[in-house]
Amino acid sequence: MRRVLFFAILTLFVLSLVACNDDNSNSEINTVSRAELTEREEMILLSTADQSFVFDFNVEDKYKEVAVWVEKYESGNLVGEVTRISTEVNKMGTIIFSTSNTAEESDQALFNVSINSNSSTATASSPETIIKNDFGIVSGSNPLGSISIKDKIVLADICYSSSKEEVPTFSTDFYTDMDNHMDELKKYGVAYLLRSEFK
Numbered sequence: 001m002r003r004v005l006f007f008a009i010l011t012l013f014v015l016s017l018v019a020c021n022d023d024n025s026n027s028e029i030n031t032v033s034r035a036e037l038t039e040r041e042e043m044i045l046l047s048t049a050d051q052s053f054v055f056d057f058n059v060e061d062k063y064k065e066v067a068v069w070v071e072k073y074e075s076g077n078l079v080g081e082v083t084r085i086s087t088e089v090n091k092m093g094t095i096i097f098s099t100s101n102t103a104e105e106s107d108q109a110l111f112n113v114s115i116n117s118n119s120s121t122a123t124a125s126s127p128e129t130i131i132k133n134d135f136g137i138v139s140g141s142n143p144l145g146s147i148s149i150k151d152k153i154v155l156a157d158i159c160y161s162s163s164k165e166e167v168p169t170f171s172t173d174f175y176t177d178m179d180n181h182m183d184e185l186k187k188y189g190v191a192y193l194l195r196s197e198f199k
Contacts, residue, residue: 031146032057032155032196035094049098050109053141053156058092059149059198068095068113068196072128076186082111083126089198093117097156097194102127111192130190136161138188140169144176149198154178159188 035054037045045052057066069084094116102108109130114123141156154175161167167187174181185191 028058028146030059030063030149030198032095032149032153033146034141045098049100049112051139051158052096052098053194055095055141055155056092057089057095057149057198059089061091063149063198064088065199066093066095066115066117066196067199068097068115068194070097070111070113070126071193071195073185073188073191073193075189076182082128082192083113083124085113085115085122085124087115087117087120087122089115090118095155095196099158113194128192130160136163136167138167138169142175143172147175149196152195152197154193154195156194157191159191161188163187 032055035056037054041054045054065086066089067084067086070082072079072082094114096112096114096116098112099109100112102110107129109128110125111128112123112125114121137158137160139156139158142154147153147155157170159167170184171181174184
């Protein structure tokens, strides 16, 4: 419980730092993009999370809500959602996805998702068992500078592979057209995808 409270406080702190530096006024409308973090913000995330991804969004008034969730795949097959959160939005905001071990020698990881928009923050955390033995990890985020918010989009991924060979990251085509590139998920024993949808 203390760990969840710590991450909630940390998320609020990071979101407040990002909000102070937020200059989405020059961003393209109806897009999500990787946030430009200061060195201080990057250090805070590195010291508290194993993996972290921060995105800014800029949308028209007609979009009132965003849903963000983490899907889990095993050998290319969807097995469920690790966590899901939705909240109201007002034009601009930030999405944070991070993971951290709950204990040094534990196979338990805590998946954290947060959304901040118009000084309002929603946060969700969920524990997940990660079998680390003989697994290599590959992670990445959507390589497009500005990601259109049409449909359900893939923002980031954390993948585990038991292959002894180096496993490549997802292609740009996977991020832009996941439905027609599902075969790329089969390269990984377990894959977690951060996805979002604006309504």
